[in-house]
Amino acid sequence: MVNFPFDPIERAKEVESIVMKNLERKYYRFRYARYYGGIATADTVGCCFLCCYCWNYLRNLSPEKFGEFYSPEKASERILQIVRKKNLNKVRVSGAEPILGEKSFEHFCKLIEKIYDEDPRIEFILETNGLILGLNEKFCKRLARYPILVRVSIKGWDEKSFEKISGAEGKCFIYPLRAIKSLQNYGVEAWPAVMYEIFRQDGIKALKKKLEEVGIESEIETEYLEIYPFVIKNLKMRKVKI
DSSP, rough: OOOOSSSSHHHHHHHHHHEETTTTEEEEEEEOOOOGGGGGEEOOOOOOOOTTOOOHHHHHOGGGSSSEEEEEEHHHHHHHHHHHTTTOOEEEEESOSSSSSHHHHHHHHHHHHHHHHTEEEEEOEEOOHHHHHHHHHHHHHHHHHEEEEEEOOOOOHHHHHHHHHSSSSSSGGGHHHHHHHHHHHHEEEEEEEEHHHHHEEEEEEEHHHHHHTTTOOOOOOEOOOOOHHHHHHHHHHOOOOO
């Protein structure tokens, strides 16, 4: 049972203890996806947020019930099988939060290294909510070693909207913005992305102002809502209008 709003930093620790076993991480599928013009995707479980519009909400709510443990080597093998079969040059980890703490970050870095060792032409896109990266500048600094792109999914335009959307305490709204700033400072290509139906133009405008306040000059990517019955239910429960 999760009580809202929750402390996402504590939740990250709890979830990481479930989805990590030594350097093995829980994944529940490996697939081709049409996004980014075609991309090999490794879907994990376990997130420090519980966003009301998340398509993987139920697995992230109860990560102990889903997935199997994969070492970075085994996960990279599965990903590269899809790359070769579909003749792709893009890879991502999706479905949950790749970086929950030290162990999951180390797994992620080893995964990147294994993939680039096998195929240096790969473009790796990190999709993250930015919380842990915003808390740990050293993680951002290490990511600068790799030729990756970082898409930071922003969950609100202020503390109140962040809390309603993510389920996490509003005071943590600032950390994903700090993640973008820190990554950019280290030369990593990073940018914010938002769910358009949730933000609309007013929310995007408010977020742009917040980004300017912390010194971020970046275009905001927009994505669009996938409407599942449980998503509609969650939106109503959180009183989030679309």
